Amino acid sequence: xKLLTKTTFYFLITMVPLLAVAGFYLVNQFSKEINxxxxxxxxxxxxxxxQYLETAVANGTTFFLKTPELSIFxxxxxxxxxxxxxxxxxxxxxxxxxxxxRQLAQVISISGNHYQIYIRQSQEQKAALExxxxxxMLFVLAGLFAATLIFNWVISKRLWxxxxxxxxxxxxxxxxxMEAMHFETTNTEEFNELxxxxxxxxxxxxxxxxxxxxxxxxxxxxxxxxxxxxxxKLELLLQxxxxxxxxxxxxxxxxxxxxxxxxxxxxxLLLAKIENNQYETTEEISLAEITKKYLHLFNEFIKEKQLTxxxxxxxxxxxxxxxxxxxxxISNLLGNAIKYNYTAGMIEISVSENHFxxxxxxxxxxxxxxxxxxxxxxxxxxxxxxxxxxxxxxxKIAEVKKLGITYHAGNGLxxxxxxxxxxxxxxxx
Numbered sequence: 001x002k003l004l005t006k007t008t009f010y011f012l013i014t015m016v017p018l019l020a021v022a023g024f025y026l027v028n029q030f031s032k033e034i035n036x037x038x039x040x041x042x043x044x045x046x047x048x049x050x051q052y053l054e055t056a057v058a059n060g061t062t063f064f065l066k067t068p069e070l071s072i073f074x075x076x077x078x079x080x081x082x083x084x085x086x087x088x089x090x091x092x093x094x095x096x097x098x099x100x101x102r103q104l105a106q107v108i109s110i111s112g113n114h115y116q117i118y119i120r121q122s123q124e125q126k127a128a129l130e131x132x133x134x135x136x137m138l139f140v141l142a143g144l145f146a147a148t149l150i151f152n153w154v155i156s157k158r159l160w161x162x163x164x165x166x167x168x169x170x171x172x173x174x175x176x177x178m179e180a181m182h183f184e185t186t187n188t189e190e191f192n193e194l195x196x197x198x199x200x201x202x203x204x205x206x207x208x209x210x211x212x213x214x215x216x217x218x219x220x221x222x223x224x225x226x227x228x229x230x231x232x233k234l235e236l237l238l239q240x241x242x243x244x245x246x247x248x249x250x251x252x253x254x255x256x257x258x259x260x261x262x263x264x265x266x267x268x269l270l271l272a273k274i275e276n277n278q279y280e281t282t283e284e285i286s287l288a289e290i291t292k293k294y295l296h297l298f299n300e301f302i303k304e305k306q307l308t309x310x311x312x313x314x315x316x317x318x319x320x321x322x323x324x325x326x327x328x329x330i331s332n333l334l335g336n337a338i339k340y341n342y343t344a345g346m347i348e349i350s351v352s353e354n355h356f357x358x359x360x361x362x363x364x365x366x367x368x369x370x371x372x373x374x375x376x377x378x379x380x381x382x383x384x385x386x387x388x389x390x391x392x393x394x395x396k397i398a399e400v401k402k403l404g405i406t407y408h409a410g411n412g413l414x415x416x417x418x419x420x421x422x423x424x425x426x427x428x429x
Contacts, residue, residue, distance in 0.1 A: 003160075011152060019141050027134055034126050035102065039085050042104040045119050046083060053110045063115065071118035079114060080106045087123070099124050162186040166195055178206040212272065219269060227262045231255060270328065270393060279322035287317040287418075288351040290330045295349075301338050308346045315353035319401060319420070329397050332390040333358050333416055340364055340414070359415035366409030 049072065056063050065072045068090075083106035089098040100123040107116050166183050173181060181202050183195035234255050238248065273279060295302075295309065302309060321329075337347045337360035345361035373395035394416075398405040404419040 007156065008149065008152060011149075015145065015148065019145060023137050023141055026137060027130070030133055031130055034129070038102045038121055038123070038126070039104075042085060042102060042119050042121060043083065046104055046106065046117060049117065049119070050108060050110070053108075053115065057111050057113065062113070063110075069120050069122075071116070073116055075107060075114050075116040077107045077114060077116065079109045082106070088120070090120075100127055159188070162188065162191045163194070166191075166198060170198070173202070175206070175209045178202050178209070219265075223265050224262065227258055227265070231258050231262075234258070270324075279325055281320060281322040283320065283323070284318045285321045285323060285326040287319065287326065287330065287356050288313050288315070290326050291334070291349060291351060291356075294327075294330050294334050298334060298338055302347075305338065305341060306344045307338065307341055308344075310346065310348045312350040315351060315355075317351050317353060317356055317420070319403075321397075321401060325397050328393055332394050336360075336390060337414075354420040356418040357415065359413050361412055362414050363412075364414070366414070367407065369407075372407055 049070075053063055053072070062074055063072060064074070083104050085102065085104050088101050088103045090101055091097075092099045101120040102123055103121075104119045105117070107114055109115075162184065169181060169183065183198045183202075185195065186192055234251050237243070238251055238255075243251070291311075292313075295311070319326075334347075334349075337358055340362050341347065341360050342363050347358070347360045350357045373391050395405060397403075398418060402421070404417075404421050406417045406419070408415045408417075
């Protein structure tokens with residue numbers, strides 16, 4: 001749930017009960033005020049009628065009056081010290097419903113005679129007025145509620161704009177361009193603290209990136225040179241005819257280990273450069289063409305193993321990729337298909353606009369998923385001719401280019417599929 005949605009939700013939880021209580025209170029107070037004014041009128045009318053009665057019965061006559069709104073008649077009941085005012089209902093035949101009345105009742109004494117007084121005032125208009133007021137207040141509160149929501153949404157959108165700009169900058173950040181990235185100063189203290197932290201973080205990331213880039217560049221030179229020197233010395237040593245068979249074997253094992261160390265160094269450096277986005281390109285590479293090139297380059301190895309290669313090219317599978325990475329991607333997959341095949345085996349390759357498929361026959365067991373793309377999967381493999389980095393490099397290139405890569409093994413076939421998923425944006429190297 002978005003923060004703006006959460007704040008609006010909590011605002012609703014708080015405001016709805018408050019508005020309901022406020023509306024009920026206002027309507028109740030309005031009703032009380034109308035009743036108070038009606039009661040004052042009833043009391044005033046009673047006083048006037050009492051004054052009239054005192055004059056009318058002064059000569060000893062008995063007064064009797066009865067209408068829907070006023071009743072005065074003699075009674076034997078005791079005199080009431082105070083008038084009683086209540087709300088009553090009377091059935092109206094014309095309207096076929098009960099009509100509310102505000103009624104004053106009191107027994108008074110006039111010239112020694114007791115009279116019962118009932119004065120009633122219709123509350124029909126008051127009820128209609130209260131209903132109108134309720135609807136008006138409901139519309140006003142609903143309008144106020146809607147206006148507050150809209151105002152809160154608009155203000156929140158405006159207030160969160162600096163955060164959105166910072167978020168978009170983070171999403172579009174590239175290591176190579178991070179040095180020029182700067183998060184603006186705003187008039188909101190919290191966003192200033194956030195942007196200051198982001199400026200510090202991006203500066204540190206870029207500095208670490210530069211250091212790593214320099215390290216990989218230096219390591220590529222400094223580590224390869226001594227290995228090349230040792231290899232050349234060992235090759236010269238092998239030319240010595242005085243060496244014993246055991247010594248020759250030891251030297252050959254050392255040469256093989258050094259060659260593997262050299263390849264391992266190259267592979268690790270390649271992975272580091274890929275992860276640091278050091279291969280920039282705007283060039284479109286055809287994986288179909290790269291595949292054809294390596295089929296030609298590996299032709300001798302294919303012939304040596306008497307492999308049958310079946311190819312289907314229905315598309316180019318063009319992608320923005322550095323030539324070195326394109327070569328590494330195809331050479332690793334094709335090289336593995338040849339290396340781990342058996343004599344007179346088969347390799348099947350198909351390339352379309354958005355799909356690259358390669359499969360090969362093999363006597364090896366399927367690769368466990370937890371080890372499939374791992375670097376240097378175990379110590380046993382570290383002693384073999386493979387350095388254990390080929391599939392890790394393939395996986396890393398696919399990740400950087402936002403490509404899907406899958407592996408399947410069954411019926412003596414090992415298959416890899418690279419798929420360009422629709423709607424996924426490539427990362428330019």
